[in-house]
Amino acid sequence: MTRTTTAGTLTGAQLLVRLALRRDRVLAPVWIGVLVLMSVASAAATAGLYPDLAERTRVADAVNASPAIVALYGPILDPSSIGELAMSKMTVLYAVFAAVLFIVVVRRHTRVEEESGRTELVGGTSVGRDAPLAAAIMEAVLLAVVLGVLTALGNALGGLDPLGSVAFGALWTGTGLVAAGIGAVAAQMSASARTCSAFAAAVVGTLYVLRAAGDTGPQWLSWLSPFGWNTQVQAYGDTRWWLLLAYPALAAGLVLVAQQIRARRDLGSGLIAARPGPPVGSPRLGDAIGLAIRVHTTAITLWSAAFAVLGVVFGMIAPGIDDIIRGSSMQGVLDKLGGYLIAAILSIVAVVASYFTMTVVSHTSHDETDGRTELVLATTTSRSRWFAATALVAFAGVTWLLVVTGVGLSVGYLAADGPDIGSLVLAALGWAPAVWVTGALGALCFALGPRWTPVGWAWPAMFLTLEILGDLFDLPGWVTGLSPYQHVPALPAEPWDWPAEIGLTALAAALLAVAWWRFRERDIG
Template identity: 35%
Template sequence: MTAAATTDTRTVGKPGPGRLTGTGRLLRLALRRDRVALPVWLLVLASIPAITVGEYARLYPDPAQRAALTRSLGGNPSITLLYGPAHDLSTAGGFTAWRFGTLLPVFLALVCVFTLTRHTRQEEETGRQELLASTVVGRAAPLTAALLLSAGFGLLTGLVTAGALTVSGTAVPGSLAFGLGLTSVAWVFTGVAAVTAQLAEYARTANGLAGGALGVTFALRGIGDSADGFTWVSWLSPIGWSTRIQPFAGNRWWVLLVPAVVAVALVVTAFVLRPRRDLGLGLLPASLGPATASPRLRTPFALASRLHRGMLLGWVVSFAVFGALFGALASDVGDIVGDSAEMRATLARMGGSEGVVDAFLATMANFAGMVAALFAVQAALRMRAEESAVRLEPLLATGVSRIRWITGHLGFVLGGSAALVGTAGAVMGAVHGLRTGDVDGGFGDVFVGCLAQIPAVWVVAGTAVALFGLVPRVAPGAWGVAAVFVLISLFGPVLNLGQAVLNLSPFDHVPRLPGAAFTATPLVWLTVVAAALLTAGVWGFRRRDVG
């Protein structure tokens, strides 16, 4: 008793950890966890503009062609809706800034959102943050470390992109303006993710709220840039702010102050909201479930449906918007290509041989398949998440067999990915048909071209399932496999890579429809490979230990 009393006396009155105590250690831990993913994203995002600069002189060697680009593209609302205003396309830097000034910030913003949510809300959801909170870690340290990581990655990506552009031969001020424009969008949505991580109780909900905000801002930017008399709407969007910097066409540095102020305000808001909630909970009240489970949840497939339906619905809506945008743009693609024979030949190699429009539609169908493959990986890895969270073992302790459980999830991995490419094909074909006045012909060709991507998508899905079943600890490596396939298919033709390298991607074996002749043989072989991978994954899952 005396020893206990002495110990208590020594600890009474000692100050607790400061709000930021442990921030450095948490930051180093986060860097260690993301030591592979973030460098890969940095390399991909920074290299794309530099590659385009190198191709610009080859695609548009004639100064007259370059001068005509701004006139032809600047007045086309469909093109401006997607790519933003064309300020000056007579230089490689100006063309690159226009071509990627709206799309590249979206990808960078998503990486920052997912990174911040992973190291904040997901840590609380899994219970790891509660363990850290019981040690000498300040309450604001986890959020601060995540903000430093995400914002630092955004800044580094902007600077490396600017450096790569400069090395490629563009002007230093324009390169820096473009890179800092990317960083500004990344910082704003880092702040948005910090706020949604305080509002939502689950990581998926926080990512969904931040992703929805990103989609709204992209739509506002598109409306403001393409609709007459609504230019002011673009100023409501962080993506619109990045284009208003006008890299290589004026370099308006003062515009950077707007996203900087907004990002600071969002971060301050996140820190104000953080102490107002309990650890593990969100400010938005979670709805209470029914006292008894619905009869519709009595099967493994019904449970899988409950787990996947929200995510699948969001992807379906995104693919419908994707189809509408590119279906409306297809008939105007000739303005983008212009009179460049090199550009026409490159686009034909990427997506078909029977005309530029068919090549463009085939390319978009191929791209839809690649993005659907990312959904397939995400859906397949949901099985690993259920296993890691120890929600699978209680189910298998009942009458649920492993085969029934994994089959329920595979229905959404395979069926969901097929539904996505089908949605994109149906909407893109219908919109293109309406614009050209040939609904029957336009719809059928585009729809079939998208459906032809399904076997390739299933090969990627089968890879993820095989990793989950055979070597579950490296299952997240399925993201790397999918990224390699996508990068080979996207940039292999442009970089004139050898056919042996292109053949590594399943998407290179899909017939380029519409435009090319339909051949069933590669689709059959892709289906066989996908079936073999899926079988191996199911077999491995049946034989290995759970956990």
């Protein structure tokens, strides 16, 4: 009887997996593709940067001697291993980016579907009660295996040890499985998809901090975090194959906890009851712009805190990078990037910041598909003002994040007694026009219709991939020039390029104008 009941609650899970894979046909391949390309690029480039054992040992010792770098990337446990050095950033820092993918996937197909009411509609058919959660986990497992296999193949083709590449691929697969489990538990905590994201982000952040504290202090702390396991596996050294079993074990435990919570709560609710709002709304919420600011205040606060911390950490690392690259061929690479690590850091920050605009645009798109936009437009609020409110929060918010990053870099750089290299806030703002262009492209996708909105998430990753492929395959300049990030001067190492900045700003304004016109002309919903 128990087996029959359990099987019944999972009815339709396979169909939901197929539906989820179709819905994620852009998101998942792009995200996985960028991660794999990053890993392959690092694998292919490192052997040429550090050709001999003495050079690799010197760089590894310099990295391990810097607490700030170890806190960010993790230690290099085997200084003689080219693989350990090549994957130093991928082992922990980029594993966090991989984890985010699986949290997004699980959240999207569990809590978001439940909040929108679609889970209740699906549940009215022959689909079992536990099928949505099971389908999300099944998709996450499939994507984790694909990520691990492609990473292993890519690293091996990039020149790293094949057996070590298999271990590293398994490591990333395990990270994805654990992240899926975290996302599954977070989805049961609150009825709000945003609160679900906050829970998951807090857990990932805590695990990352535990790993950083263990790598720079009491080592036992790093064993409390899956990100700490990533380093301790030693994929390209004396591999601890047994430790790879800890990832699926922890993931299975988290999924079991999520399923037990799911079985004991009402559909549409969360383990933590939602607090009722005030009986009377603020007068500021009567305006579209005021409403947009209020809706995104929490997101802006969390993003600001994250960018401030990253800015301080990277700012503290930058002055000590000379000890690592002095006398090595990596000096030429950094010279090509502008001579300063700050310029390279800001290029990555700009790509990440671009996704903030998409979170704002996507929220407005969800408002439309859920019917809230029609309710707002039924008042005296015009389409133009509704669109302007989204654009203002998205573009002003991402500009603010760049300022926060610049301030954080300045604080960290000064705390590390770095030499004077100019205004880091101005250097961060130099990336604003390029970020505006990607944001305007996302707004244009939304203006074409809600079904086009997910395409907007692909623009930053596509531009980043274009630059990576351009460096790997020496593509013509006009090809890499399609990326707006390619036209930003490497501030603070290079002077401000007014023609490029004005050109990017004009392009962003033109794209936004087209998006505004299209939004005014099309049907809502």
